[in-house]
Amino acid sequence: MDGALVRRVVPEVISVLVRRGAGFASAEDAVQDALVEAWRVWDHDSAPGDPKAWLVTVAWRKYLDAVRSEVARTRREEAVHAAPEPGPVSGVDDTLWLYFLCAHPSLTPASAVALTLRAVGGLSTRQIAAAYLVPEATMAQRISRAKHAVAAAELGEPGDVATVLRVLYLIFNEGYSGDVDLAAEAIRLTRQLAAGVDHPEVAGLLALMLLHHARRPARIDADGELVSLADQDRGAWDTELIAEGVRILQAALARDRLGEFQAQAAIAALHADAPSTEETDWAQIVEWYDELLALTPNPVAALNRAVALGHADGPRAGLAALAALDPELPRYDAAAAHLHERHGNRSEAARLYARAADKAGSVAERRNLTRQAARLNAERHAEA
Template sequence: MAADAVDEGQLRDLIPGVLAALVHRGADFATAEDAVQEALIRAWETWVTGSAQPPDEPKAWLITTAWRRFIDLARSDTARHHREVLAADDPPPGPVASVDETLRLYFLCAHPSLSPTSAVALTLRAVGGLTTRQIAQAYLVPETTMAQRISRAKRMLNEVRLDRPGDLRTVLRVLYLVFNEGYSGDVDLAAEAIRLARQLAATTDDVEVAGLLALFLLHHARRPARTRADGSLVPLSDQDRGRWRRDLITEGVAVLQAALARDRLGEYQAQAAIAALHADAQTAEETDWVQIVEWYDELVRLTDSPVVRLNRAVAVGEADGPRAGLAALDELDPALPRFTASSAYLHEQAGDLAISARLYVEAAEQAHNLAERNHLTLRAATLHQRLSDGDC
């Protein structure tokens, strides 16, 4: 890394390897994470703000600085003697390998003892390098609440054997949850999930890692067209496809095709294939719904997920007509998230406007965010207006 090339993003990219190096040397996770944060602050104050040139090996410098800070913190701990034995020598200078350490850190943050919520928060903090304040803003919770959540997660990792990390599927699930959190606060969690997925893809050749990255890229490509200037939602069928990011679509399709060619299909590849079919259609009318239903059939086979079956029912409604979609929906539990909204949409497509309007009102009451609630309420109001105008 050139001395004049260190910016905030590159500095954050070094975090997983630095933290993993300290943990590998015997540092407890909580104290190591604090030490790394303080080393990063020192680096930020000097390298990024321009008051000093970064060293030739920024990662080695960060490891050495963080390790020394860890020792300072550890000396006040009850395990002082053990930690000072570990501190006999500083980490050696020079280039530092990062691939295995980074992957290991992902696994530790997805440890089976942690809840999904805690694992996501810890991943954003330890692997993503976000501050507690940034994570709290992204989740729309007080900073003190998020600090307590992260502290509990770190304490739990200190009390478990770190030779039993979470598996790769858990890591992928954590990243999937990060992506789906949306775009709140001053941290774009969708973009952050893509950044983390790119890091993970660089450390393993697992096809489902590639599938997840492709899925993120293809969904994120549609983001510019998802909302209007007033923040209201634009349904997929109404989106201005000229605003979709073709660079992300091209990249996502290439990543997906390379993964599918290895003939080890997984759920994230199947989801990405569905997103790719949407991205390939120049207009909503050109969408290949028959093939999308076939991919949903694969997803059902892989996951047997009720949510997947719900999405499949809507796709069946597009491919074979709304009555067929409603028949598929009737086989599912009405308590499923977005069941009512899906039923309202299919009834609208079938011409059952009164039923659809009532269901849209119910769905709006069940919505989890304001934008979705406003969208469903507007659909209900539009249908009521059509009914009053005699369009039935």
């Protein structure tokens, strides 16, 4: 069986069953039963000409069989058979509807992410659990609770575009873990969403993902260590992804409906376009951070703006902007260390890098910050 085909049509099949009246959890169970049947009877020579129609037929039959086995068989069968079956609908429309259902406002972000990967992405519970480094039983419970929450919610109030995009961005930022490349999966799902939703922020998110993903080959060195943007081999960046991301971003910006993902993508595009850190258009990056902060007062964006200002107008200006922010912000110490180093205060920079390492959220980040502190201390001792 073609795994890529299955992952593409399964969300559409689930959507058809839910539209016909099946509960979300029941629909997903019925589709999984249909897939088991498909694995048993399909092969390369005898797969049906319309796999989606075949799965809809079998899954609906499995669902009706399950309904008939319930204690309240008569009442539920009457409700099911009384519901009119919809006419043909496009697969794209069905899948898009499922996106919004999985981003229902009744769900927590973690539950929405898990349900999206399960129902829309077609990943197994084991794969999702491995990607998020939690036990499979824990992830199964999370997905089960999400399905039941959606089933009990008002289906007339699905999540909006902004909620769907936040869910997809959460998936993208998990990157790679285990046997599931969540960054690539998030890009695949966002491409699918962009194909059916004409919205500049959907295009903005896709552009942002592509521009970030283009730098992925240079983020880790041969020893598996994290490499900061300034030290990355820019020749290893994926120029085709960069070109695609810039093209998508330009088309979105031309519609003059600026959103936060478009602003973030514009910043990423300026970094991608620069031959080096020194040749980056930092002044324009500061302007884009101003646009972003006008859209959403994000303290992390303000922190990044202070760093960019330190490059555009000098480290003293960056440190002044940083002083106005909460020192408990994530990566505050790392940003301060960077600016102090640019200002020539290596002793204070080394101290701050070491403190930032103690607060780092990942082993790779901790090791990178520790190396920065060690480098500055070694330089100081060599000059002593």
